[in-house]
Amino acid sequence: MTDLGSCSILLILQVITCRAAIAWTINAPLCIEEVEVDPPKAGEVRIKVFSSGICGSDNHILDGTFPVPLPAILGHEGAGVVESIGEGVSSVKPGDKVLMIGLPQCRKCDSCLHAKGNYCLKADLFSSVGLMLDGTTRFTCRGMKVHNLFGTSTFTEYTVMREISVAKIDDAAPLEKVCILACAIPTSYGAAINTAQVTPGSTCVVFGLGGVGSAVVLGCRAAGAARIIGIDINEGKFARAKALGVTDCLNPRNFKKPIQQVVVEMTGVGADFTFEAIGTIETMVAALESCNLSYGVCVSLGVPPVKSQLSLDPMKLLSGRTLKACLLGEYKSRDHIPLLVEDYMKKKIDVNSLITHSLPFVKINEGFELLRSGQW
Template identity: 50%
Template sequence: MDTVIKCKAAVAWEPNKPLVIEEIEVAPPEANEIRIKIVATALCHTDLYHLLESMQPQGFPTVLGHEGAGIVESVGPGVSEYQQGDKVIPLFISQCRQCHFCKSPRSNQSRHDAMAPPTSRFTCKGKELLQFVGTSTFSEYTVVNEMAVAKIDPMAPLDKVCLLGCGICTGYGAAVNTAKVEPGSTCAVFGLGAVGMAAVMGCKAAGAKRIIGIDINPEKFEKAKVFGATDFVNPKDHDKPISQVLIEMTKWGVDFSLECVGNVSVMRSALESCVQGYGVSVIVGWTDLRDIAIRPNQLISGRTWKGSTFGGFKGRDAVPQMVKVYMDKKLMLDEFITHHMTLDQINDAIELMKQSKWYIHIPIQPPFRIYEQEYMPIFFFAPQYPDGAECCSRIRPL
């Protein structure tokens, strides 16, 4: 369709200010673009990080959101893989399938940054709104480049599989793809938020024998058992470095550690918790505010330090597979849901995230029209952790 659509969106006009529910205009898709009716979305810590912590005024005004699912409303010229009515998940990492990185089995990066600034299809009150990481799912409609869209099973429940747009794939894939957790191994997951719980789930799927969850909130431990954690450590219960605690628990250190907090001190602890010679530590949590300080001998002694984005998944190829694994009841998503709120309460949800001791996603449920039928989409949010930071190769079912 070549018409401009007016719809509701949660607009971030400036840093560190409440979001505002506005009527915005969404332009038609241009060449190789898709306009999507967002049915379900999720707020993860990266959205809050951009809003509250990064303090980058050049990134505003914007429409946040990057963990969503919806239905194709229209396509631009040159689009052949998608058509009106397809169920899709927008992706914050493109997969053009043509560049050096997309063709390499060693990376899920792409040389193309779809819908990057200054590209935008949003306006409000005569001003252009920036699109956030190419997706901007806190809007009833969004426009995404076809390189950053995964077409999924038409029977998939969008209010559940939207979680695969970021957090669940990020944690799960960090274990099975990036760390390559081995059967019978011992793993440590730092931070038992949504991403950390998904990492625990990935460790279990990969066959880990012992999975140690580390968090300063013991209320999370019981739920972590559901995803596969076997042991727990609360750093507040110890007067020694957590790395030393883990070494004493395991005799030599863990085989694999996954840092799901986004805190440079925790990143260092996660590395130092690994066994010398072959231990692997993966940085999953996001931050760009501070540098990491580490003694070179921690790496010279044989440990491996790796980073992971979106769990190493090539989104267009892997996300449909992950949806299938969920549909086959071999992947948990429903267990990540705790709260229901309305879109008008989005700022209350943000405050709840900042203060919450919960570990998982908070749904937000604004009714709006889709194809002339009333539909009740669910909006999910992953809570921020007490310290202020969020504590396609192989797909292995649980």
């Protein structure tokens, strides 16, 4: 028997070589490459990624409308298992199932400490630098350093993240399903529940019936909305939208007048709540003008092109309308997202109905084509 009472055990973590999908430049497919993933440093976690959603903002990066430093490993809504931890990490341990979230929660900054704030000041979402907090990256490919995305990077078999962006979840959660609870669902579901605070019996309008808009529909339905009007130029989405709870589907191209006028005429006074889940200035204005001029609430969710400007007549607000926006549905990432996973496990949130395709990692570019074609 060996007495270890006065000894310390030193575990030396090694560099992991694995596959990752790298964005070398815009307007080009992702390249699946062999990458080296460094061990986690203090306050960091290395994670084996089991599944990742493809978000519209990933596509905005690839088409150049949302610039980030390249080359980079994209992806910011993932589920996986902790492989190793750096010094000082206490909230997760190797073997834990986790969600990887682009919006951190340091629990120390002004926003994290505020009851309503959720935009952690250590986030790397806007004017992204694509590096860890120490100004370096943990990814190397072909001898070149590769940036991360929002401190997350889920389009890889292994990633390294800051502990403040990692949320421990139920050990029974199916990793192939819950990855979209890291971004798409809380962003949209929370927009209805937390930001708009949809009321029972109300009328809601959702602009855009893709993944984000569909999750808004689930939130409106859960809040008790009596009428949900869905708007999209792709009528192929209508059958699925109605299955989720949309009561009326409108294609703006089928009308000679602006769609906001159509909505006001349909409802008589305008909708109680409207949601913009597309990301164009035109649809943001249309969503605002679709809601009741006295007490209507409009929530903007779509990511507009960088440097675009929203211009509107201030009289549109003076009568009492409210224009709002939100990030991650106002949820504090590490505190609240695991609770959404619990709700999913209790069948309170129908995550499965929002998953339209499941593809192997090597077909990631096919996933982007499905997204662009409107089949996602």
